[in-house]
Structure formats: C-alpha cells, structure tokens
Amino acid sequence: MNPKDNKARPDRARHKAALLKAYDDAARIAxxxxxxxxxxxxxxxxxxxxxxxxxxxxxxxxxxxxxxxxxxxxxxxxxxxxxxxxxxxxxxxxxxxxxxxxxxxxDAMTAANFDFTADVNYKGLAETTEAIRTGKPAGLKAFDPAWETIYPHLKDLPAEAQKSWFAFDHFYSDGAFREALRVLAARAPARFFDIGGNTGRFTKMALEAWPETEATIVDLPEQIGLMRANPDLEGLQHRIRAFPIDWLSEGASLDGAGEADLIWMSQFLDCFSRAEAVGILNEAKKALAENGVIVVMEPLCDRQRNDTAALSLAASSLYFTVLANGNSRFFFEADLLEIFEAAGLEVIESHPNLGVCHTLFVLRPKV
Amino acid sequence: MNPKDNKARPDRARHKAALLKAYDDAARIAxxxxxxxxxxxxxxxxxxxxxxxxxxxxxxxxxxxxxxxxxxxxxxxxxxxxxxxxxxxxxxxxxxxxxxxxxxxxDAMTAANFDFTADVNYKGLAETTEAIRTGKPAGLKAFDPAWETIYPHLKDLPAEAQKSWFAFDHFYSDGAFREALRVLAARAPARFFDIGGNTGRFTKMALEAWPETEATIVDLPEQIGLMRANPDLEGLQHRIRAFPIDWLSEGASLDGAGEADLIWMSQFLDCFSRAEAVGILNEAKKALAENGVIVVMEPLCDRQRNDTAALSLAASSLYFTVLANGNSRFFFEADLLEIFEAAGLEVIESHPNLGVCHTLFVLRPKV
Structure with missing residues (x-):
C-alpha cells in the first residue's frame, strides 16, 4: 500500500456514505x-x-x-x-x-397540506407531463374532462376534495388576513375592492375590522353566487356589492364598479400569467380613488422562513400547472416586483412573514 | 434561573432539532x-x-x-x-x-422501481383505503373496472405499464435465477415443473443450464399463450410442456401433469393467501417423483441486506393489496416456514441473498 492509498481512504468512506444515503433517498422517492x-x-x-x-x-x-x-x-x-x-x-x-x-x-398545517395533496391533487398529478407539455391543467380530467380551469368548478368538486381545498386555502389565509388587517389598521378605507374575493372570507374580516367600510367583491359569477349564499356573511351582505368578472375574457374591465380607496388582491395575481397580471393591475389602477392604494399579498418562493416552507411552496406551485390553470405559480419576489414596475406601480411599504408564508405590498401609481 | 433550567437546556435543543426534522420529514411525505x-x-x-x-x-x-x-x-x-x-x-x-x-x-434497480411505481401503481394506489377495507384489488379499476386480479391481464396492460411491469419483474428475477441455477447445479432434474412459470423466463435459463432436462410450465391459460408466443423460447419449445391451471378455481390439481424431480416456484406463493399457499404445496407434493424436491424462492421482508431494501419490499407489498389480488404480500421468514410446516414439508437447504433480495429453500416431504 502506498501513501496515496492511505490518503484516499477517508474520502472513499465519505463517498460511500454519501452514495448509500443517496441510494436510500432515491428509493424513498421511487x-x-x-x-x-x-x-x-x-x-x-x-x-x-x-x-x-x-x-x-x-x-x-x-x-x-x-x-x-x-x-x-x-x-x-x-x-x-x-x-x-x-x-x-x-x-x-x-x-x-x-x-x-x-x-x-x-400539526394543523401539515394535515391541511397532506389532505390537499391526497384529496385534490393526487390523481390529477398523474398528468403532470402532459400539463407541462401542453400548458393546460391536464390533471383536471381526474374530476371532469370538460373543465378548462378549476376556478369556476370549486363548487362542483367532490365533497372530500372541496373540503380539503378550502381547508388548505383557509389555513394559510386566515392567519395572513388577520395580520394584514393589523398592518392596514391606519388605512381603513371608505370603500375597498376585494379582487378575487371568492366566498368573502377576507371581506368578512375586513368589514368587521372596519365598521364604516363598504366592500365590492370582484370575482367570477360562480364565486359571487357562492359568496351571496355564504352564511358567514349574514348581517354583512348590505355592505357588500358584487362585481362579476372573468379576467380571461376579451376586454375585461372594472368600468361600472365605481372607485375604491383600497384595492385588495390576496393570492390572486399568482393565478395568471405575467402579461395577464400586468393587465389586471393596469385595470385596477384606473379604479383607484385619489390617494388610493393597491394592496397585494402573496407567498413568495424566495421569502420563506426555512427550507421546509420553500419545499412546500415549490411543490404546491405544481397545483397551478396541473389542476388550476396550467400556466401560473407562486412568485419569486423579483418576478412580482417586475410586474408592479410594468404596471406603473411603486411599492410604498412591504411586510414579509405575515401569517405562515405571505408578504404584503402596498402600492400606488407612479407619478 | 435555577439549576434545573440549566440542566434542561441541552434536552430542549435536542428536542427542537428533532421536532424540526420531523416537521420537514412530514412535509416531504405530505x-x-x-x-x-x-x-x-x-x-x-x-x-x-x-x-x-x-x-x-x-x-x-x-x-x-x-x-x-x-x-x-x-x-x-x-x-x-x-x-x-x-x-x-x-x-x-x-x-x-x-x-x-x-x-x-x-441505477438500474432504482429506475425499475421508479417506473413500476409511476406506470403500474400510481393511479391505482389512490384506492388503497378501499382495497384494505374490501380485501379486493380496488386499484385495478384504474386500468379496467372489470378486472378481478391483474394476473390474467398482464397482456392487456397499456404498453407503458406492461413494459414497466416486466422490467421490474425481470430486474429482480434475472439475477436471482442465475444464482439459483448455480445453487441447484448438482440437482439437474430429468423433468421439472415451473409453477407460475409465466412467459418462461426461468424455464429458458434452466433448459439452457440443464441440456438434458424437460420442463412443464404450469400457469394460467393466458400466461401459457404468452409463453408459447415468446420469441425467446424459440428452439426450446419442443422441451416444454404446458399445463394450464387456475389455482383459485375449485378442485385445481396437477392430476395429468405427470411427475417431476424438481418443482420450482419463484415469487409464486406470495400471490396467494396462507390457506391457498398450503393447498398448492400439498398438490405439488403429490406430483413429486421419488426423492424429488420442491424449490421455493421468495424475497423475505426480514431477510434483506439493509433498511433501503426492507423499505422497498414493504412498499411494493402494497402492489399486491391494491393492484394484484387484494390479499397477498411478500413473506416474513416465519410465515413462510409455517406454511411449509402446514404442508408437511421440511427444509433441507436454505440460501439467503440470491440476486438482490431472494432466499431459496429446498424442501422435501416429511416422512
């Protein structure tokens, strides 16, 4: 044995240990x-x-x-x-x-993730390759071959899938909504738009926090229907207007919705491609009252507290690809800032780490 | 701060690290x-x-x-x-x-496992709860709601699933067959039965290793059809008899198949419940020539080389539950020995670690 062999030995032992670990990790994935x-x-x-x-x-x-x-x-x-x-x-x-x-x-978060994966995503994920190839949410066929995006069909999901979808959504939004309203306490608007307001979960919390405020929920007609039927909003409906819209239809605009002091979009822009997101922000800008602000809240892939959260966000981004709309995802901070820039908006405040994983931006039109 | 707090601190740090690790592991599963x-x-x-x-x-x-x-x-x-x-x-x-x-x-093994999971099992595994509840391979409906077990339908699987099924099967069997024939070198039989012989992969290797030997493949009629059409057996078919049988039909027996010096069953008994396996061995015993032996080769859950192999075997056992027949699995050594005992057979040799994961038993009727 020559000295070279001796020197190589600890490296070999490390190599072997790393290889066996990789082999075990690969089996766990397989x-x-x-x-x-x-x-x-x-x-x-x-x-x-x-x-x-x-x-x-x-x-x-x-x-x-x-x-x-x-x-x-x-x-x-x-x-x-x-x-x-x-x-x-x-x-x-x-x-x-x-x-x-x-x-x-x-752990409530892990359980919400686990059920969301099992009940909403598992079967559809078998179509991941096709979804990436075609840019369409090919996994939706696991529910119904006629569906083009998931958004108008949340009401049609099988009971278990619907329950897990909302439990997942609410787990992340509830904490973030609470903290966002604390951040916005000094900005209580006379009127706000909740764009992508869904069944009215944020609007409810906002109207309770801001007793003088009126809301307009801007969403697909199907979502407006669910919102109007939502028992949680009993006693608040008289303070809520509805503005049905399909942002993907030609010439979608907020004309006729009136003006707002604050336009709220939580986990909304991530449902659209970059160009669509810029278009939506441009429309929103037109509806702002003087000194009004647009508030955007999103989970950002590169602004997570730890590796576990980053993995969770990267993985669940695939939900958008395979089951939601085929071409959106959670943002990286730079992507979102670029969209704001392209829409002629400037960031006047940003608040990371609201709730589990969200960042909130307060924006105003550039002069 | 009292001394008790001081003492508790390293424990707390360890607890925190273990908890964060568990939280990350759980997210990776979710x-x-x-x-x-x-x-x-x-x-x-x-x-x-x-x-x-x-x-x-x-x-x-x-x-x-x-x-x-x-x-x-x-x-x-x-x-x-x-x-x-x-x-x-x-x-x-x-x-x-x-x-x-x-x-x-x-890595050929990891790749075979991965493709087997993706192409054969992924969709059907969504029915795991139902399969466990009913004792039926509920996941088969991912291929065809009319299938009761997978065995007669290997020929009907979609091309990709069929390719991955056979690649998985052959990866494990090829190495084990080669080593088994080395172990059995001194036992070259005049005639052997290959029970569950499928498309004739072992029979081919055995007839090549034993040039004087004749084989009888005992399997479902559908498998016999595939075997007779198998181009790999060209030039060997005149040394192969076929005995079609459905072991799950009432009164299935080897009557009329003649006698064998060696009866071979590789990964065959794991396709049946305990009682069925005992019944099959009893039938096999009756067909043994004087001084004949039964040779059983199985991967045993508790006789694997390392934790990775044990995980692989435990996981792929679920294939039997959800997609194959609903009620079988890879054996633990004690289970299999109990089945031999109940069938009145004694182990005269055993050889662990053949190929990747198999153990081979040579058995003879107890006197």
Whole structure:
C-alpha cells in the first residue's frame, strides 16, 4: 500500500456514505406514492388518531379490529409506515407514532397540506407531463374532462376534495388576513375592492375590522353566487356589492364598479400569467380613488422562513400547472416586483412573514 | 434561573432539532406526490438524462427549449426537484443532478422501481383505503373496472405499464435465477415443473443450464399463450410442456401433469393467501417423483441486506393489496416456514441473498 492509498481512504468512506444515503433517498422517492397512500389509508381508517391517542404501543391486530379491516391490511400498513419513519415498533410489541407521524396527525398545517395533496391533487398529478407539455391543467380530467380551469368548478368538486381545498386555502389565509388587517389598521378605507374575493372570507374580516367600510367583491359569477349564499356573511351582505368578472375574457374591465380607496388582491395575481397580471393591475389602477392604494399579498418562493416552507411552496406551485390553470405559480419576489414596475406601480411599504408564508405590498401609481 | 433550567437546556435543543426534522420529514411525505410526479415529468421529458450527461450546469431555459416545453414548466420542475434534493443549482447558475438524481437516472434497480411505481401503481394506489377495507384489488379499476386480479391481464396492460411491469419483474428475477441455477447445479432434474412459470423466463435459463432436462410450465391459460408466443423460447419449445391451471378455481390439481424431480416456484406463493399457499404445496407434493424436491424462492421482508431494501419490499407489498389480488404480500421468514410446516414439508437447504433480495429453500416431504 502506498501513501496515496492511505490518503484516499477517508474520502472513499465519505463517498460511500454519501452514495448509500443517496441510494436510500432515491428509493424513498421511487416508492413515495406507496408510502403516501399507506399514510392516507391509515389516516382515513382512524389508525393514525388511534396510535396518537394511545399511551402504550398498539398491536396491528387491535388496529385491524377497531377499523373493521383484515389483520393482513393493518399489518401491511404498519410495516410500510414503520419503514418510512411514520410509526415505530414491531408486529410483536405494537406500534406508536413517531414525531413525523405526530406532525402528520396533529400539526394543523401539515394535515391541511397532506389532505390537499391526497384529496385534490393526487390523481390529477398523474398528468403532470402532459400539463407541462401542453400548458393546460391536464390533471383536471381526474374530476371532469370538460373543465378548462378549476376556478369556476370549486363548487362542483367532490365533497372530500372541496373540503380539503378550502381547508388548505383557509389555513394559510386566515392567519395572513388577520395580520394584514393589523398592518392596514391606519388605512381603513371608505370603500375597498376585494379582487378575487371568492366566498368573502377576507371581506368578512375586513368589514368587521372596519365598521364604516363598504366592500365590492370582484370575482367570477360562480364565486359571487357562492359568496351571496355564504352564511358567514349574514348581517354583512348590505355592505357588500358584487362585481362579476372573468379576467380571461376579451376586454375585461372594472368600468361600472365605481372607485375604491383600497384595492385588495390576496393570492390572486399568482393565478395568471405575467402579461395577464400586468393587465389586471393596469385595470385596477384606473379604479383607484385619489390617494388610493393597491394592496397585494402573496407567498413568495424566495421569502420563506426555512427550507421546509420553500419545499412546500415549490411543490404546491405544481397545483397551478396541473389542476388550476396550467400556466401560473407562486412568485419569486423579483418576478412580482417586475410586474408592479410594468404596471406603473411603486411599492410604498412591504411586510414579509405575515401569517405562515405571505408578504404584503402596498402600492400606488407612479407619478 | 435555577439549576434545573440549566440542566434542561441541552434536552430542549435536542428536542427542537428533532421536532424540526420531523416537521420537514412530514412535509416531504405530505407533498411527496408532487415531488414524485415532478421527477416523472423531468424523466419523461428527457431532462434527467440531459442533466446527467452535462459537464456543466444547464439552465432551465435550455432544458425547456430542448424538451419543447415552456420555460415556466421547466423552471417549476427544477425548483421542486431542487427543494427535494434531486437536482442542485439555481435558475441563474443552472442545474445538475445530485447523487440522488443520479441514482434515479442511472441505477438500474432504482429506475425499475421508479417506473413500476409511476406506470403500474400510481393511479391505482389512490384506492388503497378501499382495497384494505374490501380485501379486493380496488386499484385495478384504474386500468379496467372489470378486472378481478391483474394476473390474467398482464397482456392487456397499456404498453407503458406492461413494459414497466416486466422490467421490474425481470430486474429482480434475472439475477436471482442465475444464482439459483448455480445453487441447484448438482440437482439437474430429468423433468421439472415451473409453477407460475409465466412467459418462461426461468424455464429458458434452466433448459439452457440443464441440456438434458424437460420442463412443464404450469400457469394460467393466458400466461401459457404468452409463453408459447415468446420469441425467446424459440428452439426450446419442443422441451416444454404446458399445463394450464387456475389455482383459485375449485378442485385445481396437477392430476395429468405427470411427475417431476424438481418443482420450482419463484415469487409464486406470495400471490396467494396462507390457506391457498398450503393447498398448492400439498398438490405439488403429490406430483413429486421419488426423492424429488420442491424449490421455493421468495424475497423475505426480514431477510434483506439493509433498511433501503426492507423499505422497498414493504412498499411494493402494497402492489399486491391494491393492484394484484387484494390479499397477498411478500413473506416474513416465519410465515413462510409455517406454511411449509402446514404442508408437511421440511427444509433441507436454505440460501439467503440470491440476486438482490431472494432466499431459496429446498424442501422435501416429511416422512
């Protein structure tokens, strides 16, 4: 053995360890749909909650009996989830949740993400290659081959998918809305537009925070219908006007909607291509009262608190590609600033880290 | 601050690190179908191969142009795969494969697993909960709602799924068959049965290794048809008899198949429930010539080389639940030994670690 061999050895050991780790990571990706669906089944069959609530490890036969399934099925699920680090234990000693399993079961954000993936996205994601090839949300055919975008069909989603869609949406927006209203406290407008206001969730919070304010919700006719039927808005409907619009139709404009002191757009521009977003902001500018502001709130891919949040945002961007409209995504900060610039708007305030992952911009027309 | 606080601090730091790790692991599971399908799309669009072959990092615009897709789509895929550790780099500097990405692209086993998951299992796995509830392979409806098990329909699978099914099957069996024939070198039989012989892949290797031997392939009529049409068996067909059988039909037996010195069953018993497996072995015993042996080769969940292999086996067991027959799986060693015992067979040899993951048992009837 010569000195060169000696010197090479620690490198080789590191190389080997890195290679085995990569090999394991790759296997976890290659089999990830098995792991994911084993976790979905264990959750839907009540096993995750049962394991989480147990003081002692639970045997698979007990899980099977309580869920009304075969011991074979319960055992298989536990073994996959054990190999994947979601549960720990053995057939003999019984199983418990690991910390990872606890996050999936008890962390509200992780649970909202998990259900959104399982109930809204899983089947459609099989069409990812086609969606990227065609620029169309090819995954929507998992729900209905006639749908062109998801937005007018939220009301038509199967019950479980609809529930998970709104739970996901609301989880992220509720906290961000609360904090945004604190940031905007000194700007209480006489009248504001809620563009992409959907079923009126932000409008409700805003009208409660600003008792003198009137709102106009600007959205697709289908969304306006859901908003008018929304029991949460009882007692507020007289302060809400509706302005139905399809921004993707030729010549869409806010003519006839009146003026607003504040135009609010939360997670709205990310539903459009760059050119469409610039066009929408230009239309919004025309409807601003003197000294009015446009307020845009978005989760920004490069302004997240940590790598986990960045992964979550990158992954869920694919929802837009495959199921929503085929060509939008969450923004990087520079992309959004460029859109503001192209629309002739200047940023007068920005507030990162509202709620879980949002950044809020206050904009006014450039002079 | 009292001493108790001081003492608690390192524990708290460890707890925090473990919690953040669990939170990240849970997010990777919750979004895993997005990551998986982003990798599938990057592979099918040729981006993985392109990145793997590149000497320098490749920008997403270049990947997009070469694949004939939008820069938007290529960028989104790279960002998801980057957050997931499959590629590394940035929009500005360009992207390269990580070691994990190299495993997915160049390691033949990982690639076979990945394609099997994507093309055969992904859609059907959405029915995991129903399959576990009903004991039926509910995921088969992703191919055809009329199919009751996958076995007679391998010939009817869509081209891509069929290719990935056989690539997966052959990857594992080829190496194990070669090593099994080495182990059995001294036992060259005058006549052997290949039970569950499928398209004749083992029979071909065995007839080449044993030039004096005759084979009988025992399988479903559909499989026999594929075997007789298999161009690989040209020049060997005169040494092959066929015995069509459906083991799940009432009174299935080997009567009329003659006697065998060696009865071979590779990854066959795992397609059946415990009681069915015992019944099949009992039938096989009756067809043994004097001093004949039954040879069973199976991947055993608890006899794998490492955790990665154990995860792979646990995960792919779910294929049996959701897509194959609804109630079988890869064995644990004790389960299989119990089945041998119940069928009145004794193990005279066992050989672990043949090929990637198989264990071979040589059995004879107990006296």
């Amino acid at each position: 089999f990830s749909p098995f792991i994911f669906q084993a976790a979905v089944a264990a959750k839907k069959l009540g096993m995750m909650a049962r394991l989480g609530a147990a003081a002692e490890p639970v045997r698979y036969e007990v899980l099977a009996e309580e869920a009304g399934v075969s011991p074979y099925g319960a055992r298989l699920l536990m073994q996959i989830l054990s190999a994947a680090g979601v549960v720990e234990g053995s057939d003999e000693a019984g199983y418990l949740l690991t910390k990872t399993g606890e996050c999936l079961t008890y | 979004f895993s179908p997005f990551i998986f399908q982003a990798a599938v799309a990057a592979k099918k669009l040729g981006m993985m191969a392109r990145l793997g072959a590149a000497a320098e990092p490749v920008r997403y615009e270049v990947l997009a142009e070469e694949a004939g897709v939008s820069p938007y789509g290529a960028r989104l895929l790279m960002q998801i795969l980057s957050a997931a550790g499959v590629v590394e780099g940035s929009d500005e500097a360009g992207y390269l494969l990580t070691k994990t990405g190299e495993c997915l692209t160049y």
